[in-house]
Amino acid sequence: MASIKDVAKRANVSTATVSRVLRNAGNVTEETRQRVLEAIEALNYQPNVLGRYLRRMETETVLVVVPDITNPFFSKVLRGIEAVALEHGYQVLLGDTQNDARLEEQYLNLLPQRQVDGMIFLTARIRKELVEEMARQFPIVLACEYLEGTDIPTVSIDNISSARKATEHLIRLGHRRIAHLSGPMNIILSRDRLRGYYQALAQHEIEVDAALVQEGDFTYESGYNLALKLLALENPPTAIFAANDEMAIGAVKAIRHRGGRVPDDIAVVGFDDIQMASIFEPSITTIAQPMFEIGQKAMELLLELIEGTGVERRQLVLPDRLVIRDSCGGERPE
Amino acid sequence: MASIKDVAKRANVSTATVSRVLRNAGNVTEETRQRVLEAIEALNYQPNVLGRYLRRMETETVLVVVPDITNPFFSKVLRGIEAVALEHGYQVLLGDTQNDARLEEQYLNLLPQRQVDGMIFLTARIRKELVEEMARQFPIVLACEYLEGTDIPTVSIDNISSARKATEHLIRLGHRRIAHLSGPMNIILSRDRLRGYYQALAQHEIEVDAALVQEGDFTYESGYNLALKLLALENPPTAIFAANDEMAIGAVKAIRHRGGRVPDDIAVVGFDDIQMASIFEPSITTIAQPMFEIGQKAMELLLELIEGTGVERRQLVLPDRLVIRDSCGGERPE
């Protein structure tokens, strides 16, 4: 493999000059520039980036830590990140934690090792202090999930208010026995969505029935199984608000398998607005998050941190939207 | 940030000794080892991997090039790759081409730049010569998609035979007017699946009707739109074989929107067996690929190439399976 020295020798210049040509840093005569370019061409030279990285101590690479790469929600956020990264010449590395907090911690270590210039976490399940300490020294942005009471830059929606909105919609349609399929309680998003659900019930003076709140793990299967549990209750719910679309679809399937109809017998509302929510029949009423935009904004914040512009650490809350489709039905008759 | 020199100074040893402790290379007294470890601890030292990379000229990182990260099929293959990579201490970097061949070409360049030790392509749409030349010098493995007439190591299923199997199933059920929604014709997988479809028709002496073959692009939307076109034919098909599940689901939706029933009026078969194929109603009859295993095998082949073991270049063909569900219906009456 040809190195910069070989190019320099062939073009009869110093390595410094070759480097200047490569980086388009000025002060090179057109004539020598041509000579160098010819040599590069002739040797089929490709700069070894490791040398550059070491010298400049930056890799122009960022890592995105995702709890579950198979979840289409995150793919969309990722697209937003990629778009901005590409535009600024950054590469995006992907870290899949498969919902394992220990892996999350391991990825964190790539920062002091200088493997990446910055990191975006789409999951935040490790000890707050750990992340905070790292964030003091290195560029870190949180998106979607967040940590309470930190000033780490964060991009998300207001999960409490959107969960309240979703629940209120069901109440408005005349439902009183509304169940909630939550996400895992160790995740703040799950707690927020649960809180929004409670707030809506309280505002309309509907008593909480603990049996109607079931903790899932955001998978289709958990939605299916928990819905079966709800259906087996003495006094089953007339509506289910699930903390994400996959669980909502699981719930619909469970209801059907028990001979029920959605929305006629039981109304269902989801969260996230993944593509399948609009394709599935009945189409799923849900909360739409601006996935692509969350990714974009997160990457923009990260770039500010890396490049040291924009001093203040910011926490962005993006608008969400209740998308009313078929699965929640219309106003209840009686 | 502390460097190896700082550690050496504090522990009163040379950098060589520190390095030996770090890499667990023998020949260090337990006593000095302890002293070094204490110094590392005290300084909160993390080795800067860029130095190591440059010196050793390897990054223990592989890149996986994916045509579309939002496609759940690839996420599963990726999981298989990750599993094997992790086990062998390799990191996995992800490159999303968004179906753009130019991006694919750009990623290829990371190899001579020494950014990664090897690459797995889940897409192969650039000029064959380009890939072949690179594959002669660097570790490259193809998976899912492949290139005709090369000896680059490849992992895939036999797309021709599986497409034939799917089509034959429809014929066996009594269908004669069978349409095919293909993928883009510049992709070999699409051509293979189309060929399998033709083979099945030929074997049963069914005449090909060009109007029944429509070229899509693997998206839900294209499946939907092309199915509408098929339905508008004077003599519409009684069955549709789609080259992937997302198009199959799109076709089902289109049929329904036109008032038709699946499978009663029109039978539908997909390809890939993504999760939604079993969840969607009607559940989709499809070809199941061993996605996780494809990933595993591809990464294993890549490791062999990187580590120079296993000289012969191998092309693996993994078994697939026809999964019969509801969307194809039973035997036709008349």
Add this chain to the structure above:
DNA sequence: GATGGTTGTGTAATCGATTACATAATCGAG
């Protein structure tokens, strides 16, 4: 034609770890 500024190029240090080679210390066998 001396002076100062600009421009183009080269020399060599540098980034941080690894490692070939040298050397010192220790041990065991005879």
Add this chain to the structure above:
DNA sequence: CTCGATTATGTAATCGATTACACAACCATC
């Protein structure tokens, strides 16, 4: 007790690019 082998450690070169600094050549100005 000596010699050779083994073990522990240090010295310094090395990976490939970038860049601070030096310097030469050239130009414009008065």
